Amino acid sequence: MKPFHGISRIGRCKAAAALGVAVAALAVVATAAPASAAAAPSTSPSVSHKYYGNPANIPPCRSGHACAIVAYGRGYYVFDFYKYGGYSLRHWRGRGGLTNVQTRGAAVRVYDARGRQIDCLRAARITYEVDWNPAWKIRLTANGC
Numbered sequence: 001m002k003p004f005h006g007i008s009r010i011g012r013c014k015a016a017a018a019l020g021v022a023v024a025a026l027a028v029v030a031t032a033a034p035a036s037a038a039a040a041p042s043t044s045p046s047v048s049h050k051y052y053g054n055p056a057n058i059p060p061c062r063s064g065h066a067c068a069i070v071a072y073g074r075g076y077y078v079f080d081f082y083k084y085g086g087y088s089l090r091h092w093r094g095r096g097g098l099t100n101v102q103t104r105g106a107a108v109r110v111y112d113a114r115g116r117q118i119d120c121l122r123a124a125r126i127t128y129e130v131d132w133n134p135a136w137k138i139r140l141t142a143n144g145c
Helices: 012-019 025-029
Strands: 042-044 049-053 066-072 075-081 085-090 095-100 107-111 117-122 124-131 137-141
Touching: 066 137, 095 107, 095 117, 117 124
Parallel strands: none
Antiparallel strands: 042 085, 049 075, 066 075, 066 095, 085 137, 095 124, 107 117, 107 137
């Protein structure tokens, strides 16, 4: 995997701790987002599931999905991607995480403002630390990296 403007692999133990939260935590995470001066991160088209919560309540990324974690206010948004295709990223700033647990070798590709691919993540149960500042689009593809 080539570098992605600050991506570094989180250790397996740390990744397991970050993603090993019980499914019951989903109810806690699905609370309303805080009022903040900065616009909340979003995607276009919208993802089917989006959660907001604190770091202790980040839900696990489900098999067959890709998940992105974006810092916002005092917590994090978790975007749960399932359908292949491109998603424009709005107001994704700072550091976060990206996990690809799609099946059959599917990849998550990240593009910059000029449409250049800046990273490609193969399916793995590892969360990579990401600097979202240069990222403008995510594409889920059936083709591997």
